[in-house]
Amino acid sequence: MDKKDFSNLEDQIMSTVSNALKAIDLANFKKDVNDKTEDTLNQFKSKLNEYSEKYMGLNKKSKNNISTYISKRPAGSISGILYILFGASGSLVFGSSVLIFLIVNTFFSGIILGSNIIFGVLFLFLAVSVGLLLRGINLRKRVKRFKKYVRFIDDNSYFLIKDLAKFAKEKESFVVKDLSKMIDLGMFLEGHIDEEKTYFMLSDEVYGDYLNLKKQQMVKESNNEKLNEEIENLEKEEIESTIKIGRNYIEQIKSIRNDLYKEEIAIKLDKLGNISNQILIQVEKNPKKIQEVNKFINHYLPITIKLISSYKDINNQLVQGENIESAKSEIEKSIDLINSAFENLLDDLFEDVVLDISTDISVLKTLFKQEGLAEDDFKK
Structure with a gap:
């Protein structure tokens, strides 16, 4: 790991935590997490610099002591030569003997007693000699590679x-x-x-520092996972809380509607309650849509509740004058407007669903056409 690697690791962790913080829109919590994360990253950055400087220091130190960690007489430097010498000599001697024996045995077949045994012994010694030669060559090649590695290590x-x-x-x-x-x-x-x-x-010291740094990194990743888990839990709590508030408003709409069941507005309130309920159901299915309905739950529904509560209050007046009738009429028109707006919002929530359906249909059409199952193919 060089200094550049440490910097990349730091940037990666900072980027991961930063992206996690952007996933929520809770100002107070975000501020606390930012403070906490900044402190953590600063501490980690300090540690990374410390390890980086330590590693750089080890590199400088190793310029004078690198030979301490490398064998002065690597395995195979002498044995490899001996194997080659004995193997080459044996191969030459026993190879010649086998060749001479084959020539003699060709011309004087049957004269040499135990010729098969003699040939077997000579061939065995030849095979051993060739094996020694190959062993020596491999050892010398490894020593050569070792020296090349050492040159690279520098x-x-x-x-x-x-x-x-x-x-x-x-x-x-x-x-x-x-x-x-x-x-x-x-x-x-x-x-x-x-x-x-x-x-x-190259050394136990560097390996020990590597293990320590890896341990530090694992701890930071674990903390980062815990932080992400906290954020996810808070998002979940926010969604559950928002939906619970929305359900409460819907219950209030139903309660007021039951009190006004004799009035024409009751039908409008039934529609309002149903649309509002469908919106919450869609958010439960797709929690990512919570931001799109926050204003619906936290702003529009409270105003709607206020309007229909006012309608209920003035409708309970024994004397229904012109002003009261006018106010009731305006509220009824407002409920129609609200229902229309909520229908548009509900329709927007199905945008992704429609897109997925269109994509699936398009894929099916393409597959059918490739298989010759499209309607145009049958017409042909």
Whole structure:
């Protein structure tokens, strides 16, 4: 992980928390969460800088001590040469012997007693010699790759394995296995590969710092998840509270309507109650629509309740003068207007549903046409 990686991690976490805060529209809670989040991010940023500086310091320190973590005599540097020498010598000697034996046995078949046993022994020694030779070549190749890896490491105490793979012109999976084998053989005295097989770390100290940073990151992610969960719970509580308020207003409409059941306005109030109920049902099905009906519940319904309550009060007057009749007429017209507005709002809530239906129909038509099942295809 270089300093750029730490910066990207910080930006990612800040972006995640910022997007979570934009998901709600509760000013007071948002302010509290912002304060809390800002403090958390500042602390995390400080830690990231601390670890980044520490890692940079380790890199500078490693310029003088990098040889401490690398074997001066890597596995295979001597044994590989010995295997090649013995394998090559044996292959030459026993290969020649097998060839000579085959020539002699061809011309003097049956003269040499136990020829099959002799040939078997010679061939066995030849096979062992070839095996030693191949073993030595593989060991020397690994030592060569080890030296190439060391050149790539240069003064770094950690690096991306994919970068090393590009440098060595090998597959990442091969390099991971190769490094793991070299660590097991003690070629890298304190080498470590992370669980994701992404980074190689040269020393125990760097690996320890990596584990600590990863632990810190997991804690921050856990806190971020808890914060998102708190926000979701608050959103849920807001929706439930808003719907509960709306249901209460609808009950008030029904109550007033029951008192006015003899009046013409009762029919209008039945319609008002039904439309309002349908709006709340749609919000329950799709909570994301809560913002669209907030004004309906918190502004329009209270005004409507006030209007029909006034209608009820003046309707209970024993003397129905011209002013009272005029007021009742105006309220009835207002209820018609409100019903029309609420119908439009309910229709808007079905916009997504209609869009989904249109999309599904369009997909079906396309599939039918591809399969030759469309009406036009039958006409042909």
